[in-house]
Amino acid sequence: MTPKTIETTPYADQKPGTSGLRKRVTVYSQPNYVENYIQAIFDSLEGFAGKTLVIGGDGRFYNDVAIQKAIRIAAANGFGKVLVGQGGILSTPAASHVIRHYKAFGGLVLSASHNPGGPEGDFGIKYNIGNGGPAPEKITDAVFARTKVITSYKTLETDDIDLDAIGTQRVGDMVVEVIDPVADYADLMQTLFDFDAIRGLFAGGFRMTFDAMNAVTGPFAHAIIEGLLGAPKGTVVNGTPSPTFNDGHPDPNLVYCKDMHDLLMTPEGPDFGAASDGDGDRNLIIGKNRFVTPSDSLALLAANAHLAPGYKAGIAGIARSMPTSAAADRVAEKLGIEMHETPTGWKFFGNLLDAGRVTICGEESAGTGSNHVREKDGLWAVLLWLNILAVRKQSVDEIVREHWKTYGRNYYTRHDYEEVDAGIANTLMQELRAKLPSLPGKVFEDDLQVAYADDFTYHDPVDGSTSSMQGVRIGFADGSRIVLRLSGTGTVGATLRVYLERYEAADGRHDLDTQLALEPLIGIAEQLAGIKARTGRTEPSVIT
Ligand code: G1P
Numbered sequence: 001m002t003p004k005t006i007e008t009t010p011y012a013d014q015k016p017g018t019s020g021l022r023k024r025v026t027v028y029s030q031p032n033y034v035e036n037y038i039q040a041i042f043d044s045l046e047g048f049a050g051k052t053l054v055i056g057g058d059g060r061f062y063n064d065v066a067i068q069k070a071i072r073i074a075a076a077n078g079f080g081k082v083l084v085g086q087g088g089i090l091s092t093p094a095a096s097h098v099i100r101h102y103k104a105f106g107g108l109v110l111s112a113s114h115n116p117g118g119p120e121g122d123f124g125i126k127y128n129i130g131n132g133g134p135a136p137e138k139i140t141d142a143v144f145a146r147t148k149v150i151t152s153y154k155t156l157e158t159d160d161i162d163l164d165a166i167g168t169q170r171v172g173d174m175v176v177e178v179i180d181p182v183a184d185y186a187d188l189m190q191t192l193f194d195f196d197a198i199r200g201l202f203a204g205g206f207r208m209t210f211d212a213m214n215a216v217t218g219p220f221a222h223a224i225i226e227g228l229l230g231a232p233k234g235t236v237v238n239g240t241p242s243p244t245f246n247d248g249h250p251d252p253n254l255v256y257c258k259d260m261h262d263l264l265m266t267p268e269g270p271d272f273g274a275a276s277d278g279d280g281d282r283n284l285i286i287g288k289n290r291f292v293t294p295s296d297s298l299a300l301l302a303a304n305a306h307l308a309p310g311y312k313a314g315i316a317g318i319a320r321s322m323p324t325s326a327a328a329d330r331v332a333e334k335l336g337i338e339m340h341e342t343p344t345g346w347k348f349f350g351n352l353l354d355a356g357r358v359t360i361c362g363e364e365s366a367g368t369g370s371n372h373v374r375e376k377d378g379l380w381a382v383l384l385w386l387n388i389l390a391v392r393k394q395s396v397d398e399i400v401r402e403h404w405k406t407y408g409r410n411y412y413t414r415h416d417y418e419e420v421d422a423g424i425a426n427t428l429m430q431e432l433r434a435k436l437p438s439l440p441g442k443v444f445e446d447d448l449q450v451a452y453a454d455d456f457t458y459h460d461p462v463d464g465s466t467s468s469m470q471g472v473r474i475g476f477a478d479g480s481r482i483v484l485r486l487s488g489t490g491t492v493g494a495t496l497r498v499y500l501e502r503y504e505a506a507d508g509r510h511d512l513d514t515q516l517a518l519e520p521l522i523g524i525a526e527q528l529a530g531i532k533a534r535t536g537r538t539e540p541s542v543i544t
């Protein structure tokens with residue numbers, strides 16, 4: 001079987017976004033669209049001949065088609081081995097672990113995360129490097145440049161590769177090994193958390209519900225939560241992965257997990273509710289009568305991580321994406337450890353984690369993780385919460401309230417305006433940027449004085465690289481903040497994200513309704529950016 005070189009013509013729109021190349025399945029199904037992109041990735045890498053590539057996806061519609069193409073192209077380009085999850089499945093954190101554990105050269109993660117799936121839904125391809133994390137901008141920029149000039153790709157002519165049977169086979173000169181997607185990941189979790197203590201929690205009658213959202217974490221949650229941890233059958237709901245997520249939207253937030261949220265707010269409801277997204281890297285945490293915002297969850301996990309065996313020596317530092325609330329900063333200050341503010345997207349945490357400067361990272365978009373892999377990890381966050389609950393023997397609500405009494409509360413919300421006309425969104429951002437120099441010193445709503453206004457630029461302290469235009473920040477003297485940026489993961493039009501935050505001191509009021517507490521800032525954001533007037537929208541599409 002000799003590799004064949006097939007002529008192709010470039011596509012102009014293969015620019016990787018916040019997390020890989022995400023497009024509608026209809027876009028991905030165009031002739032050679034997948035082939036061009038994967039060949040462009042391989043053309044941008046050096047030194048992989050004979051090495052191992054990990055491939056796995058979240059099982060969404062088109063995963064099975066793309067994975068066959070990917071394996072053939074990998075074989076024709078000279079990889080020595082492909083490690084693939086059974087059925088083509090690996091959650092994003094499990095893929096990151098497999099890359100690290102087997103010291104692979106890198107990996108292809110096939111997913112569009114929390115975006116809907118199906119023939120009319122989204123698909124995505126992301127390249128991860130040997131540390132298990134998303135490729136840095138240096139590589140994604142090179143891939144984009146290559147997609148614009150590509151003229152051919154290499155592949156093999158083979159029958160479809162059987163991805164259902166665990167074991168080893170050959171494709172041309174390359175070995176394909178199909179592995180159990182759950183086993184290595186479950187082993188890793190047992191090195192980090194006190195499974196006996198969590199088993200004791202369930203044995204004592206603690207009740208939980210985990211919504212796998214018909215997506216990739218189903219088999220992982222069944223094996224770990226109901227299997228190893230002994231939670232009763234039925235604890236995991238929507239646990240069978242479906243290529244269309246049963247026509248659902250696998251984004252674990254209060255919109256798409258409203259039923260679970262409402263259940264947790266009733267006296268008969270369980271003690272703890274959690275969910276994960278399409279590819280298993282996001283998490284939602286709700287205690288009885290207490291939703292935990294992702295920004296608070298990051299701060300709480302960092303403050304309590306030492307209660308889990310994997311972190312008992314303490315954590316080296318914390319990193320959060322810029323729009324994430326500053327709640328974690330107060331924990332880092334108290335612990336006397338490093339704190340880093342990075343642009344949106346997990347790829348910016350990789351260097352800090354590799355350099356040992358931070359142990360725990362998080363984003364306001366429901367992503368938390370640690371140095372155990374180089375992706376955010378939904379089940380990891382759930383297990384760390386369970387470990388903390390088992391040790392502290394308090395409810396989620398009690399733990400959250402105690403935290404605020406110690407550190408103060410950062411009221412926080414995000415308003416998303418989805419599928420806005422891209423031209424309107426870009427003009428809005430440009431005109432807002434132009435206003436920034438005039439804002440410092442101005443006073444809004446009687447007492448909110450602007451302390452700074454800029455477009456965030458990140459200087460990576462590890463490799464010295466600079467990333468500019470990462471989101472407009474308007475900071476006020478009392479620590480309040482408005483952030484606006486355009487999403488880099490949407491596939492239709494533009495999504496405008498408005499992030500709002502206000503700090504209330506440890507002895508202040510912690511029981512206000514979040515939207516009411518942030519009302520003055522919501523008004524200022526509107527006044528400065530004119531979102532409603534420009535977009536014609538009367539309210540955000542999603543509030544988290
Ligand atoms: C969104 C989130 C970001 C996250 C990314 C991938 O990106 O905001 O925090 O890393 O999804 O899950 P955005 O659409 O805002 O560019």
Ligand code: ZN
Pocket residue numbers: 092112113114277278279280281282
């Ligand atoms: Zn995801």
